[in-house]
Amino acid sequence: MQREPLLERLRTAPRWDVVVIGGGATGLGCAVDAAARGYSTLLLEAHDFAQGTSSRSTKLIHCGVRYLAQGRLGLVREALAERATLLATAPHLVYPLRFVVPVYRQWDRLVLAAGLTAYDWLAGRHGLGPSRLLSARETAAALPGLQPAGLVGGIACMDARFDDARLAIALMRTVFDLGGTAINYLPVTGLRHEGGRVAGVTARDGETGETFAIAARVVINATGVWSDEVRRLDDPSATRRLAPSQGAHVVLERRFLPGRDALLIPRTPDGRVLFVIPWQQHLLLGTTDTPRADCPLEPRPFAGEIDFILATAGRYLAQRPTRADVHSAFAGLRPLLGGAGGTAQLSREHAIDVSAAGLVTVAGGKWTTYRRMAEDVIDHAAGSAGLPPHPCPTARLALHGSPGAPCADGYGTDRAEIDRLPGATRRLHPAFTLSEAEVRHGARHEQAREVEDMLARRHRALFVDAPAAIEAAPAVAAILADELGWSARRTTESKEAFRRVAEGFL
Structure with a gap:
């Protein structure tokens, strides 16, 4: 996969069926879907694949107990189905993980048990195992390092974790496996219009400065928190649709919680949940939900976010972590659909817009449902561009590297070559x-x-x-x-x- 032959494809291809702008979860998913349907497909990423939001998640393919509490049953059902799909199509990157919720008041135990019973019922055949009540002794055994004072029991439930950036790379490789092309460090600098319709893009090689005029039957804007900027390339009067939110995480040594299970803190002072997840031989703690007016490529956690995470986790851990214990801290921006109230209440669902000139923009969404989002987008794009209709095959499409069985390092079938x-x-x-x-x-x-x-x-x-x-x-x-x-x-x-x-x- 040398760069010069990839650039030569841009110089010689007369027209692509589909050009996708953006190499995060959504854009890569769209490119995989389009290529799987047989459309000639090109994806262009301004920086590196998943460099923004898509490498900075909480590493969960999850259905969102919080969404259940908010009554978003449709989103929960969709996420449950997509979780099952990913466990089947990318078993080298997505793994079941047990979460334990410690309980320090009996009333909370009853309330949580009722909610998780509803969760199990919604999961149906997509469930990974029933939730169960734990005694105080069982909870302490599952979460060594937990604060024992006042513990009355716990609840265990199943969900899944993954490596977000590695999944993005697997999607990029899958695009090529299907005959498509994806290139990083090649920002789109403008949209090409013919007869009042978007007919392609102009792009510039970030390494050499070479420019490319690329023709396309349809262009998809999948640039996440930057999608409003691309919409204005098509229509300078386009109004803002997104309300970006920042989520911060910190990474600690495993000694704070050395067991195999993850800790789920069901309600933080800001009304969210907090996770303490075993990941990469360390612990990942997060996340926050802080509104932002700007969209930097490299957002940094605010001091208050780090303190909030450490303080919240410290109330549940026998050994309270401090800033000196943090090995790494990072933040990512969520492309939330705008609305009233704080960003914690804004929709994690996705929306698709087709402009008067035919630019297809997808906004919102989350990693868990990236495949379903991509299916919706390509359905809209194909209809808008008059492409021959083809059914979406990605629900059963094994992603690049899939060995058909769990693989600890995430490389899957590439390991032998490495x-x-x-x-x-x-x-x-x-x-x-x-x-x-x-x-x-x-x-x-x-x-x-x-x-x-x-x-x-x-x-x-x-x-x-x-x-x-x-x-x-x-x-x-x-x-x-x-x-x-x-x-x-x-x-x-x-x-x-x-x-x-x-x-x-x-």
Whole structure:
């Protein structure tokens, strides 16, 4: 998957059926769906795949107990079905996970039990096992490290976790498996109009500056929190539709909660839930819901968000975490559909808009339902562009790397190929499993173009332990320089760019 042959496709293709702008969960899902239906498909991403929101989630493929409490039964049912689909089509990346809710008041136990019984009923054949009441002893055994004072019991329920950035890379690889094309670091700079209709895009190679005029029968705007900006390329008078919200997370050592189960705190002072999840041999804590008026590419957690997460978790953990215990802290922006009230009450559902000129924009949504969103989008896009109708096959489409059985490292069927590359046994830092061979594989087959691409998304080092990731950067840069033919100056620039980003995770 070398870059020059991909760019040559742009120079020589007369017209694409579908051009997707945006390489996050939604855009990648749309590209997979379009290619699976047989449409000639191109996806363009301004930065790296999943660099924004889609690599900064709470790592859950979940149905949202909170949505059930809000009465959003349709969203819960849809998420339950999509969770089952992902467990079947990407078993190397999506895993069942048991959550335990500790209870310190008997009344809360009754209320939660009633809610989770309804949840089990809604899940039906998509359920991963029934919820069950736990005694105080069973709860303490499931959550070693839990605050024992006043504990009266708990409730256990099943959901699923995943690696968001690795799933995005699997989707990108699936686009190619299906005959489509996806290219990162190639921002769209404008929309092309013919006869009053959107007929393609103009784009610029972020590495060389070369410009491309790309014709398309339909263009899909799947740029998440930046979708209003793309809509204004089509119609400068387009009004704002999104109300971005920031969600922050912190990462701690497993010693605070060393068991296999996740802790679910059912109600925080701001009315949300908080998760403490075993992930990447660490603990992931989050999330918050903070409105933002701006949409930076690299949002940073606010000091108050970090303090809120640590304080809330500290009320449930026997050992209270402090800022000194945080290995990494990160934030992501949610593309919520606008409305009245705080962002915690805004819709996580998606909406599709087709402009007068035919630009198809999808907004809202979440990782769990990305496939269903993509199906809706391509249905609209095909109808708008007059493409020949084809049914959506993605509900049973195994994603790239799927081994048909759980695979611990997320590479799936690619692991055998990685193990044949130079440096398969050479680990680049004692804090991580990342090997020289995995970096070479990222450059050759996963479009890793920067040190950050490898340490933040092809591997999750930056999200797990920011200081150690900074230490690993020179070794990663040297391997990428060998693979991509970098000069000494280009190598230094990539290392320094990574350091600047990593400082925001410290």
